[in-house]
Amino acid sequence: MPIVNADVAAVFDEIADLLEVQDANVFRVRAYRNASRMLSELGRDVKTMVERGEDLDALPGIGPDLAGRITEIVGTGRCALLDDLRKQVPPAVTGLLKVPGLGPRRVAALHHALGVRTLPQLLRAARQGRVRAVLGFGPKTEAHIVDAVTARLQTERRVRLSVADQVAQALLAELKAIPGVQQAVAAGSLRRCRDTVGDIDLLATVDSAAARGPVMERFTGGRGVKRVLMHGATRSSIVLDSGLQVDLRVVPPASFGAAWLYFTGSKAHNIALRRLAQEQGFKLNEYGVYQGARRLAGGTEASVYGALGLPFIAPELREDRGEIDAARAGTLPALVERADLRGDLHAHSRDSDGHDSLEAMAEAARQQGLAYLAITDHSKRLGIAHGLDADRLARQIDRIDALNARLHGIVLLKGVEVDILEDGRLDLPDELLGRLDLVVGAVHHRFDLPRAAQTTRLQRAMDHPHFSILAHPTCRLIGERPAMDVDLPAVIQHARQRGCFLELNAHPARLDLDDQACRLAQGEGVLVSIASDAHSALELDGLRFGIGQARRGWLSTHDVLNTRPLSALRTLLGRTMGRPASRVGAVRERMTRTVHRALPNNP
């Protein structure tokens, strides 16, 4: 197995864990954590950088020491420092850090005093009353450990964005109904539109300090609250019956902006901002920007950024991935918004596995403010979805033509979500695909091909002269199925060469392309189709989740295919659909020969 960035990041994370338990210098630990995060978010392959002899020191947070470790890991697959640390501390001990409330100090204390290494051992010790005997521990901590370990063994951690969104909206409605509450908003990773959410962060302002107490009482004593983790004057945490954790912070209105900024994060963005404030002689906290005791800003987020000499930075960008430098330089992108979408290029009807008729889908799209909607039902290989064969698709084409003659304010585009077969061929005859407005291709089986074969499979599909858009390119299902092992940069480059497009599937279970991949596509100049993959009229609303992900990927209106008016869209699709036959044929021949050689299981 080749070493990828995530492998190096995992090594650095484990080193950080082990160093922490050994009570190492916190800044040394932080250096490993920062490097781990940087590597997992880096758009370039660090192994390739090493092989090309590029200067690793140029990467942020990488100095001579870490550069040497990266080179070692990439070259040998091992890390001597990690091996040493594992000899000094049983590696399993770092698993105890996952227990809420147990940090490095306490884990080390428990390990040394009781010899516990694993969660079951810790649970046994706590139940036997041995934990409270350790210096610094008492009966409450001991009981908490029993609860936390038991819960940890049976709960899952992160939920999909759409789930968190529903819960948060319901809680916010309740909060706003409490007397004294002025504003109540969502913050945290939910507001940043991350694809999954670990806990829900809410922020409220109250009209007087006296109102805080009752608000916190109502929050921690509400229906559906399984446990109260923390109950303070300005901050409380609860666990809902569903297992979701919710944090509420209450601040005065004058601090609303600073608090929203702080509570939205990300942590890395906050740290970078606070350093920036420090450099300018200010102090930034959740109450405002201060110069000495004087508050310079805090009522709105824009005022806080302004006091630091920055324009407003959209929540989706706040990951410390270059947004602060871009803000200073005045080069922040004008991010795409839901209202910019003119159409949707991936939706199903009841002709395959959708719930609604062509007419109902068209009407729903019109009500969503869209000017066009592509009907892309499945092809025949996907029998479970009642996929269309050539005859049924031909009849659907005729029906859509007839329907368009009657529709007003919306145009249905004739498409298909055709299966990409294992060898890269498409699941329907060329002649029929040629009659469509667009061909959306997708993988629905054999997710497990080796990386090279999977990559070639996608590239070969794109070589088809009628191919328009690669749907859900990695086929991940959040929390259920990992992304396929595929060379995404190579696929994106191939799309650019072929004039094809990549989809950002907006379904909250997919969000595929993800944010990082969007940035890669943008970098290659490949337009992205933000598509709902709706299987019912209601699901067209899911486009907003795709917008959030696209914004996290720094995409502007210009980077998105379906922000184009219909005429411009047809022109762009025409580059793939209507190429002059001779030239396309020649290119295709060449590509196909290359691909055939590369595919191991091809004759």
Add this chain to the structure above:
DNA sequence: GCCGTTTTCGGCCCGACTGTTTTCAGTCG
């Protein structure tokens, strides 16, 4: 362990809450 138009050494974000203390360390976000 990294980093630098104040620094190659001395910094490294900042505050709330809890539990176990008798003034604070540890943890978390």
